Amino acid sequence: MNSNYVRLIRLIAVIIIICLSSLSPASDKINWRSYEEGMTLSKIEKKKVFLHFYADWCGFCRKMAKDTFQDSTVIAYLNENFMPIMVNTDREPETAGNYGVSGLPTTVFLTVMGEPIFSVPGYIPPDSLMPMLKEINGIRIDS
Numbered sequence: 001m002n003s004n005y006v007r008l009i010r011l012i013a014v015i016i017i018i019c020l021s022s023l024s025p026a027s028d029k030i031n032w033r034s035y036e037e038g039m040t041l042s043k044i045e046k047k048k049v050f051l052h053f054y055a056d057w058c059g060f061c062r063k064m065a066k067d068t069f070q071d072s073t074v075i076a077y078l079n080e081n082f083m084p085i086m087v088n089t090d091r092e093p094e095t096a097g098n099y100g101v102s103g104l105p106t107t108v109f110l111t112v113m114g115e116p117i118f119s120v121p122g123y124i125p126p127d128s129l130m131p132m133l134k135e136i137n138g139i140r141i142d143s
Contacts, residue, residue, distance in 0.1 A: 030069055031079050035095050038085035042112055048136060049110035050082040051099070055090050058104040060123040071126035074133070081137045109136045 033041060035051075042049045054061035068074055078084045089096040089104060099108050099119070107124060109117040109132075117136060124132070 027075060027079055028072075030075050030084050032084050032086045035085055035087050035092065038083045039114055042083035042110075042114070045083065046112055047081065047083040048112060048117070049108075049114065050078055050084045050133075051108040051110055052084070052086045053089050053096050053099070053101045053104060053106040053108070054086065055088060055104050057090075061105045064105050064123050068124055068126045068129055074126050074129055077130065077133050077137075081133065 038049065038051075041047075052064075054065070087095050089101060096106075099106075099116070101108075103121050105123060106119060106121050108119045111117060117139065120132070
């Protein structure tokens, strides 16, 4: 076989593999990121940040994890439109302090550049979170 033909076949195979690997199926869970990773990726992907503070001992945090963050509509919308970041306040108290977190759970919405939009203390059920997500997603903020 001609070496150019072999190179062409290899190139086509690589392109097909790359295309197929980028087609990920719909996720059945939120694609949570660490604080550092999520803040960096939000700028690269141009997504607003959904910053959720919790602790393992917090009952309403566990309820939100079980109810709100298992809702398929919430999962799909968060993964598609936001950079979801979860911060354990016991492990990262300084990060929680930087956002004035005084109770748990607390959810903070940030612009692409990390500027606060607003904060929501307490448990948020899925049917209350979805309108918030859509409202925040629709806000045009250039910073």
